Amino acid sequence: MGVIYILICISVFVAAVFLYLFIKSVKSGQFDDQYTPSVRMLFDDELKKKKNNKSQKQSN
Amino acid sequence: MLNCYHCGNEIIENEMLVFDDKKFCCKGCQTVYELFSDNGLTNYYDFEKNPGAKPKDADAKFNYLENADIVSKLLDFQEGSTQIVRLYIPHIHCSSCIWILENLNTLNSGISQSQVVFSQKKITIVFNSETVSLKEIVLLLASIGYEPYISLENFDNKPKLIDRNLLYKIGVAFFGFGNIMLLSFPEYFNVNDYWIHQYKDFFRYLNIFLALPVFLYSATPYYISAYHSIKAKAFNIDIPMALGIIVMFLRSLVDIFFQDGAGFLDSMCGLVFFMLSGKLIQQTTYNFLSFERDYKSYFPIAVTKIENKAEVPIQVYEIEKGTHLMIRNEELIPVDAVLLSDTAYIDYSFVTGEAVPVEKKSGDKIFAGGKQVGNAIVIEAVNSVSQSYLTQLWSNEVFQKRTSQKLKTITDRASRIFTPALLSIAFIGFIGWSFVSFNDAFNVLTAVLIVACPCALALTAPYTWGNVIRLMGKRKLYLKNTAVIEQLSKADALVFDKTGTLTSNKNQQIKYVGEHLTKEELMAVKNIVRGSNHPLSRRLYMFLPECNIKKPLLFNEIAGKGIEGVFEEYHLRIGSANWLEISDQLVVHDTKVYIEIDHKVKGYFVFENEYRKGIKKLFETLKDRNYQLYVLSGDNNGEEKTLRQLVSVDTQLVFNQKPEDKLRFIENLQSHGKNVLMIGDGLNDAGALAQSNIGISISENVNVFTPASDAILDAGAFTKIPYFLAFAKNAMKTIKMSYCLAISYNIVGLSFALSNQLSPLVAAIIMPVSTATIISFVTLMSGIYAKKSKG
Structure with missing residues (x-):
């Protein structure tokens, strides 16, 4: 049963990693604006696509 | 009906522009579209239909x-x-x-x-x-x-750092809570197993290690608050909270070091976590609204100074007495001044809520806060900005003491009874058990403090308020913070501003008085006023019935006087009484536009502020519920008769109130023990809004500016005021019911504690169960009351 020391240490360590990640994400401002990013992620490539369309049109 | 592809406004038929198979209402919208399509940005129109706004001419403004x-x-x-x-x-x-x-x-x-x-x-x-x-x-x-x-607010307003401390603390508390809970399970469920005896020290010491950051870091707000409250000799709820947390931690240390048990570390971390999340819930704020505005958010940062016939932009604070300033269309006049140009139309809707622009003549005094409508004018400042009539209001002490003003909340009042009671029970328990053994007496004392830790009590208010704020926000009343709800439930005197609050500053009634006008004559009037940019002409144009649009044969606008025009066979003169040489017998309070057709005065259009719909019913409902009602107005009593018919019988009407008078009026009511709710709209109400127990500012569009207040009400929800008051009262009822529930949990817990039977397991069950039931109870009840409260 000595393995329990290792297992628990690992589990606490994993939890600590998540805590660290949480603090890091708060610090980076992820929770400051909870709306805009949810919209922003939907438009990423559209500008490029449109430009391509346009250049295609022109080449036609 | 056709709508503009860019801005969504209705297109006037013969003004439609077509470009790229798309229809536009004006050149401006079309230009924006062209710009976007040239740059491959037409996706703009895909996410939302008609998302744009008509671009305004802003050339010289900036x-x-x-x-x-x-x-x-x-x-x-x-x-x-x-x-x-x-x-x-x-x-x-x-x-x-x-x-x-x-x-x-x-x-x-x-x-x-x-x-x-x-x-x-x-x-x-x-x-x-x-x-x-x-x-x-x-x-x-x-x-x-x-x-x-x-605006002037941007002037030296450096960005504030966002306070993220609460989130860190919650993260740490949850980390401690979750891990300690898991590490405690083996002990709870395998009490007599052989292996637990071998490993329990490892679990326990690891728990202490995990609880340390929660005890030393996450819980600090409670220690600080308790310390301040002791210093101020007020028993707020944080004293038993902090005491509970400290006792739990120390008792756990003693238990673990003396091999006496597993301690209460899981309950302690859980408590801190739940309490902190309560704080987070209570923080619901409306980012897009600002409740702290003063005149600075309305005033421009710079104005155009006229110096040796050249235009120089200067900062508003540099304006001195005698400075000549140029004010363009839609620009705000930042300082008391004398008009040098011939005429000006000043829109004071910001300040007074008055919808119709006021006409000023050369040499007239203009008060700061108005907006020029029409052509650019030149004025001469007679004061500096801070000494102007309007801005002086902000030097009143009401605006200084406001932030430090602390209100006693219901939680504080409850804890004034709770805290001494708790301490005496703990003390009596200690005395009683000390006859048995000192060890037991110590256990009982700590157990009482642990189990009675007013978690459920302290969670009630934040969760109820948090939920009520959200529900009211859905119904278009936006509250500044949770303390407002309690004030709302206590209000017994309601003070309304007249102009802009009881009347709408968006719509106004236009009535025609005089000889009947035929359809053809109306058409002639409409076509003539169409050419004029005067604000009254614009309104009159919108008001007159639809008809064919043709260009008049003659059109001549005489600034400050009126319009002369020929349309088909009619010769019209439209304008002021003065110009048309009519002696107006009535006292001139109303804004009138006279119509003369073929050298014969037919009558006049009168522009009146339109009262909001449902005022009569609103006042009657409020009167039935025994609120004292007052209406304050900055105007003279010209409209007293109309107003009398609208409001309930014993409503007090007070006229001729300057901004300071309004403030004094509220102060006077308060000195008679009233809890005053003031509802106003313009900057001239700012003092009264700040002085009253709750100031609600009403706004046609919550995104535009409203004076500093405790709550912002969307004008559309104006008639729902009785509903909000009833809802706030019911929310208080919810809290009281929840307190009964919390106390009954405490009685159960205390009976365990006083009989020296409180095991860590019992504490670990009571604490989350009471928390969960309280939270769900108040959420459910406030949801039900949101539907059931009478409007």
């Missing part, structure tokens, strides 16, 4: 941005050629807005990055000052319909 001093005040950051500016753009309203504004770099290569914070309607722009100036960026934004709003 000339002050050439002044390096002013620009440097506006910038957030500046190093070398890289500059960062944050601008407030009121038009931001949909995903298309975010998209186009974050693609600004395609429209101007000097902009390297732009980022929108939607909830605050702000954009942060990073740009290279060598390729593009701030003025160019602002003009670009204005030209695509996103004109930024720059």
Whole structure:
């Protein structure tokens, strides 16, 4: 049963990693604006696509 | 009905423009579309239908941005050629807005990055000052319909750091709570197993290690608050909270070091976690609204000074007595002044809520706060900005003491009874058990303090208030913070402003008085006023029935007097009584436009403020519920008769109230023990709103500016005021019921504690169960009351 020391240490360590990640994400401002990013992620490539369309049109 | 592809406004039939198979209402909208399509940005129109705004002519308006001093005040950051500016753009309203504004770099290569914070309607722009100036960026934004709003408030308002401490603390508390809970399970469920005896020390010491950051870091707000409250000799709820946390931790240490048990570390961390999340819930704020506005958010940052016939932009604070200023269309007059131009039309809707612009003649005094409507005018300042009639109001002490004013909340009152009671029970238990053994007496004392830790009591208010704020927000009453709800439930005197609050500053009634006008004559009037840009002409044009639009044969506008025109066979003169040489017998309070057709005066159109719908019913409902009602007005008593018919019988009407008078009036009511709720709208109510127990400012559009207040009410929800008052009262009822529930939990817990039977397991069960039931109870009840409260 000595393995329990290792297992628990690992589990606490994993939890600590998540805590660290949480603090890091708060610090980076992820929770400051909870709306805009949810919209922003939907438009990423559209500008490029449109430009391509346009250049295609022109080449036609 | 056709709508403009860009801005969605209705297209007037013979003004329609077609471009790219799309229909536009005006050249401005079409230009924006062209600009976007040239740059491959037409996706703008895909996210949202008709997302745009008609671009306004802003050419000269932003000339002050050439002044390096002013620009440097506006910038957030500046190093070398890289500059960062944050601008407030009121038009931001949909995903298309975010998209186009974050693609600004395609429209101007000097902009390297732009980022929108939607909830605050702000954009942060990073740009290279060598390729593009701030003025160019602002003009670009204005030209695509996103004109930024720059006011005196931006002047030395550096960005505030966001306080993220609470989130860190919650993270740490949850980390401790979750892990300790898991590590405690083996002990709870395998009490007599052999292996637990071997490993329990490992579990326990690990628990202490995990609880340390929660005890020393996450719980600090409670220690601090308890310390302050002891110093102020007020028993607030945080004293038993802090005491509970400290006792739990110390008792756990003693238990573990003396091999006496597993301690209460899991309960302690859980308690801290739940309490902190309660704080987070209570923090619900409306980012897009501002409750702290003073005149600075209305006033421009710079004005155009006329010096040796040249126009120079200067900062508003540099205005001195005698400075000549030029005020353009839609610009705000920042200082008391004398008009030098012939005529001006000043729109005071910001200040008084009056919808009709006031006509001023050369030499008239103009008070700060009005907006010029029409052509540019020249004025001479008679004061500096801070000494103006309106701005002086802010030097009243009400505005200083406001932030430090602390209200006693219901939680505080409950804890004034609870805390001494708890301490005496703990003490009695200690005395009683000390006859048995000192060890037991110590256990009982700590157990009482642990189990009675007023977790459920302290959670009730934040969760109820948090939920009520959210529910009221859905119904268009936006509260500044949770303390307002309690005040709302206590209000017994309601004071209404008249102009802009009981009347709408959006709509006004236009009535025709005089000889009947035929259809053809009306058509002639409509076609004549169509050519005029005078605000009254515009309103009259909108008011008159639809008809064919033709160009009049003759059209001549005489500034400050009226319009002369020939339409078909009619010869018309439309304008003021003076000009038409009519002696007006009635006292002139109303705004009138006279109509003369073929040299014969037919009658006049009178512009009246329109009262909101449902006022009569509103006042009757409020009277039935025994509220004392008052109406304050800055105007004279010309409208007393009309008003009398609308409001309930014993409503007091008070006229001729200057801003300071309104403030004194509220103060006087309060000195008679009244809890005053003031509902107003303009800057002239700002003092009264600040002085009253709760100030609600009413707004046709919550995104535009409202004076500092405790709550902002959307004008559409005006008739729901009785509902909100009833709801607030019911919310208080919910809290009281929840307190009974919390106390009954405490009695169960105390009976365990006093009989020295409180095991860590019992504590670990009671604490989360009571928390969960209290939270769900108040959420459910406030939800039910939100539906059931009478409107």
